[in-house]
Amino acid sequence: MRSSRRGRSSRAPKREVSLIVGTAHLATREWTPHSPTRLSILLACPEYPCNIRRYFLRNLMSNIGTEEFPLGHKSSRSALMRVSRSSSGLGSIICSGSGLGLVRFDSIQKILKDARSSTFGCSVELGTHFRGILFWCKGASIGWHSDDNRSYLKQRDFAAVCYLNSHGKDFKGGAFHFKDGEPSSVFPVAGDVLIYTADDRNVHSVDEVLDGERLTLTLWFTRNRAHDEDAKLISHLSKSLSTHDKIFPLFLPLPASSNMYWFSDGVSGFDIRCARIQNFGFRFCLSKDQKISNFTVPDDSLELLNMPVRLSRGGETYSKEFINSLHGLQAIQFYYLKASEMLALGRKQGSAAESEGIHLLKKMNGSELVLPCDHLLAEKVLGSFMYCEHETMPFSWDEFSMAVIRWEEYMCSLYEQLVMLVPHWVTHQTIFLVHTSDF
Ligand SMILES: O=C(O)CCC(=O)C(=O)O
Numbered sequence: 001m002r003s004s005r006r007g008r009s010s011r012a013p014k015r016e017v018s019l020i021v022g023t024a025h026l027a028t029r030e031w032t033p034h035s036p037t038r039l040s041i042l043l044a045c046p047e048y049p050c051n052i053r054r055y056f057l058r059n060l061m062s063n064i065g066t067e068e069f070p071l072g073h074k075s076s077r078s079a080l081m082r083v084s085r086s087s088s089g090l091g092s093i094i095c096s097g098s099g100l101g102l103v104r105f106d107s108i109q110k111i112l113k114d115a116r117s118s119t120f121g122c123s124v125e126l127g128t129h130f131r132g133i134l135f136w137c138k139g140a141s142i143g144w145h146s147d148d149n150r151s152y153l154k155q156r157d158f159a160a161v162c163y164l165n166s167h168g169k170d171f172k173g174g175a176f177h178f179k180d181g182e183p184s185s186v187f188p189v190a191g192d193v194l195i196y197t198a199d200d201r202n203v204h205s206v207d208e209v210l211d212g213e214r215l216t217l218t219l220w221f222t223r224n225r226a227h228d229e230d231a232k233l234i235s236h237l238s239k240s241l242s243t244h245d246k247i248f249p250l251f252l253p254l255p256a257s258s259n260m261y262w263f264s265d266g267v268s269g270f271d272i273r274c275a276r277i278q279n280f281g282f283r284f285c286l287s288k289d290q291k292i293s294n295f296t297v298p299d300d301s302l303e304l305l306n307m308p309v310r311l312s313r314g315g316e317t318y319s320k321e322f323i324n325s326l327h328g329l330q331a332i333q334f335y336y337l338k339a340s341e342m343l344a345l346g347r348k349q350g351s352a353a354e355s356e357g358i359h360l361l362k363k364m365n366g367s368e369l370v371l372p373c374d375h376l377l378a379e380k381v382l383g384s385f386m387y388c389e390h391e392t393m394p395f396s397w398d399e400f401s402m403a404v405i406r407w408e409e410y411m412c413s414l415y416e417q418l419v420m421l422v423p424h425w426v427t428h429q430t431i432f433l434v435h436t437s438d439f
């Protein structure tokens with residue numbers, strides 16, 4: 001469905017260069033324009049507003065690991081699928097306890113800020129009005145619009161859309177179009193970044209997502225420092241770090257209320273955590289303690305997903321207790337992301353899981369949680385892409401155990417980075433990339 005069709009702006013400068021296509025080099029943070037002539041026109045523009053209105057960088061983020069990036073957010077976000085498009089802003093990511101990706105947000109933002117100032121010639125220090133991961137479920141689309149097209153959005157000056165997964169591979173549909181100028185269409189590929197001015201020189205739309213889930217990291221930059229979200233976020237983050245002296249309360253996902261994960265079409269419904277876990281072939285089980293003490297099942301059985309759970313698969317239950325269902329889901333997602341590496345590593349090292357003392361409790365009948373989940377509806381809403389992703393992957397508990405250990409190591413390393421970065425952010429009141437030599 002298309003909406004708010006708008007004409008081309010009279011503000012468009014005469015000597016306009018529509019687009020620069022370049023290849024970014026992450027190591028040096030430089031990029032090579034595919035057309036040097038265009039670059040010299042670009043460099044001749046001293047101030048904003050300048051002649052460049054958009055900028056398309058292929059492969060800017062490929063080395064950053066786009067698939068890992070949304071991992072924490074994928075499992076911590078709530079459903080909010082009534083509108084098909086949901087977002088996990090940095091604020092909500094921190095508040096949900098899933099601080100993962102924050103460090104990555106920071107490095108990506110630095111690259112984008114550099115790209116923006118060299119491209120758009122904007123000499124004013126820009127603040128970040130919003131950065132977040134946008135999830136586009138099946139059925140999501142957005143009609144013709146410019147990103148500052150509401151009075152409350154006027155503070156947006158530049159948009160940067162970083163594609164975290166790929167058209168054709170991860171989702172169908174979901175192509176991006178500019179109403180005029182080049183490129184007229186962009187078919188997202190993980191790692192590509194599109195930067196454009198938020199005004200009506202860049203009227204654009206996104207086609208309906210026909211299947212799968214489209215993921216972007218979207219940032220809006222502002223010249224009005226009063227709308228910079230950094231100060232708020234830094235204050236929240238430094239409070240969290242000082243309150244929690246251990247990594248886990250900060251990094252493990254704290255669930256929202258259960259109805260936030262519930263999707264209903266009015267007749268039946270499903271819990272997004274259940275739908276996702278069953279897609280991977282797992283089931284949630286009661287924790288050991290709940291079995292031993294005469295645990296009373298809460299009236300709303302979905303509340304059990306906010307309590308410690310265990311995971312089972314094919315009639316076997318894994319002994320580790322996860323602090324809640326989102327924590328278990330994160331471990332599963334990490335396993336599938338890293339499964340091929342784990343397989344290779346496992347073959348080299350033998351059964352690392354056994355040496356680390358992880359055992360399976362076999363055939364624990366009766367402890368599986370019976371939860372309401374309409375799988376046909378889940379498939380209809382989330383798309384069949386979700387249901388075929390992992391079918392071909394052979395599963396191994398040993399490798400799963402290794403993945404759980406690696407996941408925790410990975411969270412610890414991010415936490416350590418955060419502990420070093422936050423004091424710098426507090427001093428400068430901005431989230432920025434601090435070089436390790438400055439620590
Ligand atoms: O995700 C995209 O390609 C563009 C998104 C967009 O237009 C928006 O969020 O305003």
Ligand SMILES: [Fe+2]
Binds near residue numbers: 145146
């Ligand atoms: Fe937009």
